[in-house]
Amino acid sequence: MAAEFIIEGLKASIEGKEILKGINLQMKGGEVHAIMGPNGTGKSTLASALMGHPKYEVTEGTATLEGENLLEMAVDERARAGLFLAMQYPSEISGVTNSDFLRSAINSRREEGSEISLIRFIRQMEAKMKELDMNPEFLHRYLNEGFSGGEKKRNEILQMMMLDPKIVILDEIDSGLDIDALKIVAEGVNSMRSEGRGFLVITHYQRLLNYVTPDFVHVMMQGRIVKSGGPELAQRLEADGYEWIKEELGIEDETVGQEA
Amino acid sequence: MTTQTILPVDAEHLSELSQRSGEPGWLKESRLKALELAASLTLPRLEKTKLDRWNLNTYGTYKASQAFTALNEAPASIAALIKDQEAGSLIIQRNSEVVYTRLAPELAEQGVIFTDLQTAVKKHGDLVRRYLHKAVQPDEHSIAALHAALWSGGVFLYVPKNVIVSTPIQAVLLTDDAEAVFVPHILIVAEANSSVTYVDNYVSDKTEAGLHNGAVEVFVGAGAKVQFASVHQLGEDTTDVTYRRAVVENDGMIDWIVGEMNYGNTASDTKSVLKGNGSSSNAKVIAVGSGAQKLNYTTQAQHFGRNTPSNMITRAVMRDSATSIINGITKIEKGATRADGQQTEKVLMLSPKARGDANPILLIDEDDVTAGHAASVGQVNPEQVYYLMSRGISKHDAETLVIYGFLAPVVSQIPLEGLRKQLQSLVERKLGQ
Numbered sequence: 001m002a003a004e005f006i007i008e009g010l011k012a013s014i015e016g017k018e019i020l021k022g023i024n025l026q027m028k029g030g031e032v033h034a035i036m037g038p039n040g041t042g043k044s045t046l047a048s049a050l051m052g053h054p055k056y057e058v059t060e061g062t063a064t065l066e067g068e069n070l071l072e073m074a075v076d077e078r079a080r081a082g083l084f085l086a087m088q089y090p091s092e093i094s095g096v097t098n099s100d101f102l103r104s105a106i107n108s109r110r111e112e113g114s115e116i117s118l119i120r121f122i123r124q125m126e127a128k129m130k131e132l133d134m135n136p137e138f139l140h141r142y143l144n145e146g147f148s149g150g151e152k153k154r155n156e157i158l159q160m161m162m163l164d165p166k167i168v169i170l171d172e173i174d175s176g177l178d179i180d181a182l183k184i185v186a187e188g189v190n191s192m193r194s195e196g197r198g199f200l201v202i203t204h205y206q207r208l209l210n211y212v213t214p215d216f217v218h219v220m221m222q223g224r225i226v227k228s229g230g231p232e233l234a235q236r237l238e239a240d241g242y243e244w245i246k247e248e249l250g251i252e253d254e255t256v257g258q259e260a
Numbered sequence: 261m262t263t264q265t266i267l268p269v270d271a272e273h274l275s276e277l278s279q280r281s282g283e284p285g286w287l288k289e290s291r292l293k294a295l296e297l298a299a300s301l302t303l304p305r306l307e308k309t310k311l312d313r314w315n316l317n318t319y320g321t322y323k324a325s326q327a328f329t330a331l332n333e334a335p336a337s338i339a340a341l342i343k344d345q346e347a348g349s350l351i352i353q354r355n356s357e358v359v360y361t362r363l364a365p366e367l368a369e370q371g372v373i374f375t376d377l378q379t380a381v382k383k384h385g386d387l388v389r390r391y392l393h394k395a396v397q398p399d400e401h402s403i404a405a406l407h408a409a410l411w412s413g414g415v416f417l418y419v420p421k422n423v424i425v426s427t428p429i430q431a432v433l434l435t436d437d438a439e440a441v442f443v444p445h446i447l448i449v450a451e452a453n454s455s456v457t458y459v460d461n462y463v464s465d466k467t468e469a470g471l472h473n474g475a476v477e478v479f480v481g482a483g484a485k486v487q488f489a490s491v492h493q494l495g496e497d498t499t500d501v502t503y504r505r506a507v508v509e510n511d512g513m514i515d516w517i518v519g520e521m522n523y524g525n526t527a528s529d530t531k532s533v534l535k536g537n538g539s540s541s542n543a544k545v546i547a548v549g550s551g552a553q554k555l556n557y558t559t560q561a562q563h564f565g566r567n568t569p570s571n572m573i574t575r576a577v578m579r580d581s582a583t584s585i586i587n588g589i590t591k592i593e594k595g596a597t598r599a600d601g602q603q604t605e606k607v608l609m610l611s612p613k614a615r616g617d618a619n620p621i622l623l624i625d626e627d628d629v630t631a632g633h634a635a636s637v638g639q640v641n642p643e644q645v646y647y648l649m650s651r652g653i654s655k656h657d658a659e660t661l662v663i664y665g666f667l668a669p670v671v672s673q674i675p676l677e678g679l680r681k682q683l684q685s686l687v688e689r690k691l692g693q
Contacts (some may be wrong), residue, residue: 015444027331051650052646052649053646054642054646058450066451074649074655075646075649075650076649076650076652076653076654076655076658078650079649079650079652080652083649084650084651087647087650090647091641091643091644091646091647091648092665093644093647093648093661093662093665094665094668094669095664095665095666095667095668095669096648096661096664096665096668100661101648101651101661102651104653104657104661105648105651105653106653108652108653108654108657109652142665142669159651163651163652200638209691
């Protein structure tokens with residue numbers, strides 16, 4: 001069944017300051033939606049609020065995946081319901097190996113007694129790591145500890161591939177990547193595109209969208225989606241920047257929640 | 261204000277005990293002198309820990325224990341630790357006395373001595389006398405003095421020159437009679453270019469208040485290597501004060517692996533004296549505090565020799581209302597050129613009532629050295645828990661991963677697989693209650 005992901009009237013704040021001021025978005029499995037916008041307009045807050053980061057408080061709205069409101073679930077339940085967020089700044093966790101971590105994550109989706117066998121898990125993981133051009137030793141490294149920016153991003157994509165989510169949010173996955181790494185990451189994403197899976201690609205730059213072609217493009221300013229269109233919108237933003245949208249909508253300061 | 265040391269025994273009684281067990285005159289004199297010192301010395305001064313409020317007076321008296329010849333006669337409380345050790349080299353001390361001693365014959369043939377210290381002073385008096393109380397000295401404080409006056413049972417391990425002992429030598433020290441004194445002394449001498457691994461376990465099985473006043477002395481000869489591992493899992497009723505010292509000659513190596521898994525108040529001090537040029541020391545301490553435990557762990561490295569590296573790592577997890585003071589002291593003496601002293605102390609607190617305090621101290625009297633320290637005290641990082649949960653892992657499992665992950669970098673470096681597994685299960689037991 002194709003996943004249907006509907007965000008309605010989502011408002012969220014951090015330390016009492018409202019950042020998201022009513023987000024509405026509908027996605028279906030197989031679609032790639034891009035969220036673009038200048039810095040400080042609430043893009044990453046949207047990603048974190050959907051995943052349930054403890055610092056963000058959702059004050060209004062719903063986000064339903066296949067009819068179930070994710071916002072009423074704990075973070076781990078959201079993940080098990082099929083949401084995946086590739087983070088902009090993944091945590092480093094000393095003492096927990098990449099493989100132990102991922103095996104726990106996979107087994108959290110399985111019944112007790114039907115855990116994935118070690119051999120099968122290692123085989124799967126090694127195959128995916130090869131696709132992402134990752135050194136197999138990363139299996140035994142502590143989670144993200146001492147990884148370069150690019151290695152962390154690849155590790156996020158690796159997790160996405162292993163966990164087979166229904167809705168994938170990529171939060172600035174392209175930041176800090178050189179062009180070769182960007183291509184590898186994009187190939188990884190493209191290999192996961194399927195009828196049953198939707199992607200929400202948050203990015204500051206058009207660059208990534210050259211490799212992962214979106215079906216829909218949304219522009220965020222002041223904590224709202226202010227403009228939506230097809231892939232041609234991303235092209236125009238690349239060519240002309242954001243100023244024309246601000247003029248069109250009469251926006252002076254596009255940012256939200258930032259101190260003057 | 262000075263607190264008068266309460267002497268658990270009088271000189272006459274001590275002298276009679278020594279005589280009755282057939283000890284040489286020099287040892288009797290040494291005990292009596294230490295008792296005298298105890299009366300005039302104060303408790304050791306520990307960083308931010310008030311020892312005078314601890315139960316440090318319930319020594320009990322010397323009591324004989326029934327020796328046994330086969331391991332299946334051993335008390336159930338230590339059965340798991342001595343399982344399959346019939347053919348190994350093992351000493352078991354129960355309360356005041358050693359009750360079982362076995363040295364693998366092939367080691368005996370090579371001149372290795374492994375016996376209780378009370379026997380050693382009679383059979384190998386000159387050898388023991390050369391080392392006993394030379395590293396932990398009775399005049400340091402009242403605890404060390406009382407130890408020197410009262411020790412009984414104990415372990416003497418002697419490895420001759422060039423002898424490589426490949427299987428670990430083990431000891432189990434059990435206190436299960438609160439009226440019996442439990443003051444074992446561990447003395448290890450590794451002659452030049454020898455190599456040995458010693459592993460011991462301290463266990464209690466009683467409910468009345470008691471005290472373990474322990475001292476460990478390790479003498480590492482030139483080019484020798486000693487791996488010393490100790491796991492303390494004494495119960496809530498037992499206060500544990502343990503001093504461990506190693507004196508390392510030229511190019512010698514001491515490795516300390518200490519698992520502090522007690523349930524009662526604990527003060528321990530593990531120190532390497534890097535006397536010889538090129539000598540080195542590596543100390544790893546893993547601790548879990550629970551309940552209302554008061555804990556004070558110190559690691560020390562004192563560099564005299566040139567080109568002497570030392571590394572000390574302590575990682576402690578504190579739950580409930582446990583309090584831990586963790587001290588690291590690197591002292592580099594004048595003349596110890598190209599010494600390298602590194603230390604790290606980290607405390608992870610799992611409850612708002614748990615307390616941790618890390619005090620790294622570098623004392624350096626030489627210019628041409630390198631030294632470094634890192635210390636941190638904190639709680640489980642909510643960002644890390646969020647990250648793990650965002651992959652579907654439950655909150656409980658995520659926290660567990662972070663907590664075990666905190667100890668794992670140290671545990672994973674323990675070279676003895678059995679010990680590593682034992683420590684892991686003790687950590688799980690202490691954290692999982």
